[in-house]
Each structure stands twice: as C-alpha cells, then as structure tokens.
Amino acid sequence: MKSEFHSVINEFQRLLNEYNFKCPKKLWYDDLICLSKHIIDIYYCYIIARVYKHNGSLEVTMWVGVIDRPDDGLENLSANIKIQIGYNQTCDETFFKECEGKIVNIIESGSLVNLINVSQIEMKTPSFHNGRYEVFTLYLMPFYKMVLEQANYNKKILNSKKKLPGYY
Known part of the structure; x- marks a missing residue:
C-alpha cells in the first residue's frame, strides 16, 4: 500500500x-x-x-x-x-x-x-556477540554467498522471476 x-x-x-x-x-x-x-x-x-x-x-x-x-x-x-x-x-x-x-x-x-x-x-x-551475529555468520552469509556463486554473480539471473531448471 x-x-x-x-x-x-x-x-x-x-x-x-x-x-x-x-x-x-x-x-x-x-x-x-x-x-x-x-x-x-x-x-x-x-x-x-x-x-x-x-x-x-x-x-x-x-x-x-x-x-x-x-x-x-x-x-x-x-x-x-x-x-x-x-x-x-x-x-x-x-x-x-x-x-x-x-x-x-x-x-x-x-x-x-x-x-x-x-x-x-x-x-x-564483533564488539557484541549475540544470537543475531551467530545466525548471520553461520547461516545467512553462507547462503547469500552460495546464491551468488550459483548465479555466477550475474544480477540478471538473480533479478529474474523465472524458475531455473533444477531449482525450486
């Protein structure tokens, strides 16, 4: 809205x-x-x-x-x-x-x-160790980097709304 x-x-x-x-x-x-x-x-x-x-x-x-x-x-x-x-x-x-x-x-x-x-x-x-830091470094960042690598750092693929073969 x-x-x-x-x-x-x-x-x-x-x-x-x-x-x-x-x-x-x-x-x-x-x-x-x-x-x-x-x-x-x-x-x-x-x-x-x-x-x-x-x-x-x-x-x-x-x-x-x-x-x-x-x-x-x-x-x-x-x-x-x-x-x-x-x-x-x-x-x-x-x-x-x-x-x-x-x-x-x-x-x-x-x-x-x-x-x-x-x-x-x-x-x-980090100055502050908290749960957010652990989740970010253990899960979010590795996932983010994996997605970038799978897309060969191609932003057009990342922005596409099409389903890629083999990815659901």
Whole structure:
C-alpha cells in the first residue's frame, strides 16, 4: 500500500541519480522509506527516512554494513554502523533535502571507505556477540554467498522471476 509519506523519495533525487542509490520499494513501510547502494562485496550503504506516527517527528539515518534488510533490525548486528543524519520534531519542508545534502557531504569526503573498514573489523571480531551475529555468520552469509556463486554473480539471473531448471 502506498503511503503519502512515500513521496518523500522525491527529496533524494541526487542520491538516486548521481550516486546510484536504489529504492527497494518492497521493503518500505507506511512510515519508512529506504535507499540502498552496493559498495563492495557484501557491504552496502542504507539510507532510512521515516516519520514517527505517534508525534510526527522526522528522522533520517545512514547505515554502512553488511547486506541485510534495511530496517530497525540493522541495530542487532555490530557490523552495521549507524550515522544519525537528522531528526526534527516539527514539520519542515526542507528537512529531507537538507539531510540529502549532509549524506552527499559524507560520501564525497570518502568516509564510506573508513566505515566499511570498521564494519569488516566488526565482522571478524564483533564488539557484541549475540544470537543475531551467530545466525548471520553461520547461516545467512553462507547462503547469500552460495546464491551468488550459483548465479555466477550475474544480477540478471538473480533479478529474474523465472524458475531455473533444477531449482525450486
């Protein structure tokens, strides 16, 4: 279901057009949109913009970390690094555009490379050992890598809705 809030994507056109962020609409909620960009290997940058229904506050966060569903679950893995881009408790028509400007500054400064390095260290030696880390490293990552290998890293195959022979 499309929400009025989803029109906020129009405020992030520079990220979409110049920096090749994607908007995985299937992962959006009524009060949350996300943008994602593949950086290298299993590492991504996620932008999450949301409105809090209980008080109308606006928030934008940027995450750098391993492939995952871009939502509140990112908090559960220490390899995902969160940057608070902006938070506003009043209705400000320029808020999201200003947040986009701050994100562009972070990208252009080269900071994503450093954040990826921190995320890689956290994957090898996590600050927090929890069940999420174990599930991610023992099951999700091996499965993700197996799927990529089976598709010969061909994104057209991965995006296809056709059933492949021998796969059900």
